[in-house]
Amino acid sequence: MSQGLQSKGAESETGDSSATFRVRQVTSVSEVCLMLEWATAEGWHPGVYDAESSYRQDPAGFYLAEVDGVPIGGASLVKYEEHFAFLGYLITKPAFRGKGYARRIIEAILEAPGMSNRNIGLDGMTHLQDTYSRIIGVQFAWKNSRFRGVGTDSFKGVKQNDNPAALVSAKEVDFEHLCVFDTSVFGTPRPTFLKSWISQPGMVTLAAVTTTASSEDDERSKQTRISGYGCIRLCVESYNDVNFSRKIGPIFAESAAVGSQLFEALVSSVPLGIPFYIDIPQPNENAMEIARETGLELVFETARMFTKGSGGVKCSMIYGLTTLELG
Template sequence: MNTGNVRFRQMSRDEVGIAVDWAAREGWNPGLSDAACFYPVDPKGFFCAEVDGKVVGTAAVVNYDDRFSFGGFYMVDPAYRDHGIGMQLAGHAMAHAGTRVIGFDGVVAMVEKYEKKGGLFLHYNNARYEGLGGGTMPSGLVPVRDVSFSDLADYDAAHFPSRREEFLRCWIHQEGHIGLAKLDNGGKILGYGVRRVCRTGHKIGPLFARDRATAELLLDGLVADIPGEPFFLDIPVPNTGAVGLVQDRKMVPVFYTARLYTRPEPVPLPLDEIFGVTTFELG
């Protein structure tokens, strides 16, 4: 196999669909409309490796602001692995971030490689759990689209390493996405969550809440109208409340990921209020 003429370049909007399809093939179960919200965040942040006009590898490093980026879709066609293409592609993509801190959810078994060759530092693990929908819609929740967007963006930014208004606006309004929020009597946001349709079942993400009771309420609402259908929740393992939530519901662990960053110092996130990661691909 001739891999000496590898070309690294940005992907077009349509080519991002290749990365989403590959993610499905690898078992990551992306949402049906993920590309529609991912690409506009940073159209220059999606890359591929190409051999003889064929895409053989994908990677994304999406710049959210001038301080933070998130990497994902790091995959190489099985027929082209073990030729160094992946590491070259990763380096090409990471250069797009400049001096920004980059976050990444990777395969646990490859952490040593990520650390030694990728310049990444393990911070903690995330875990995907599967459950079955159904139940009764609880009272006291409101559609997230009816919440002040400015307030929602502020609340979201307190649970993510950067502001992400463009992504958030698309995420809550995208077809097939259902969002709910819990407000106090004064209209202050106590938590919110979004459910989206995926290749298999549904995913809940993000699920941010001030405490486990609020997270439980939101989750009950998000899965009430999908009786018997599978749903998936990706939790940060250090959040003991989230671990208790999935265990008490008899949800089944599917797989774990390693959350890594390009800095050894802790990234200031309130993990005890993060009951569901937004996406493994974009953070």
């Protein structure tokens, strides 16, 4: 059952001030898909299958705003464990902008059960930082840069340092070990999301692993250690483009050498002439250097903000964010 969080007077698209406004939880993944359609129209290039992965993490964390029962905007406030949530997909349709609906959506979902004591994070447009701080109480943590590249026959420019690790499908490594590594970087466990994320159709997932042994003769003592992992998925370039572009995320790595190795391997999977995108936290200078060396084009910047600090996120190990919408 959907939960109505707020119901007040509103203004319709035609200017009718007697219209009714409310914010409610979505009732199915198809309604999340509607939000992604709006994101596509804004040029955000959402992943083709992101709706399902996002919804699995927290089905109660997605909201639609309606005027007289017609969806005019929405947002997500997705919960991770007991202490963290991430705000994303905040959007209102163009005809309803400038009327305060975005603020009313935020205020409504912040009143949802279980939100009062959580640390809330978001990635927002840099020019709206003061607005986010005033409404939500978040404080600036760092900037992210979105970069765009195009697939080539031979992607060059990344320093490899003789391939420091072996690359295997992330689906082949122990999932619990992958979750431990992911948590060490993301700062919060997210096994439900991660399992769905790496299983998306068309997703290329790679784990960087090293194998160690106590002695050359003792095969049983060999242990495989994860030193990084990365993903690249199908995303929507535009309504009018019949080809899917690609989006990298995440790339988590314990060193610049592993981060570079994963980056090159992932972009080498991009078909010739197809665009790809990656979001990089600016404090990770090694990751920013990869973008510069490979000639990626800066598209825009966002501000990562939190209500209670970064919560253990390790920017130094993030060579590509998972997604701006879920952290």
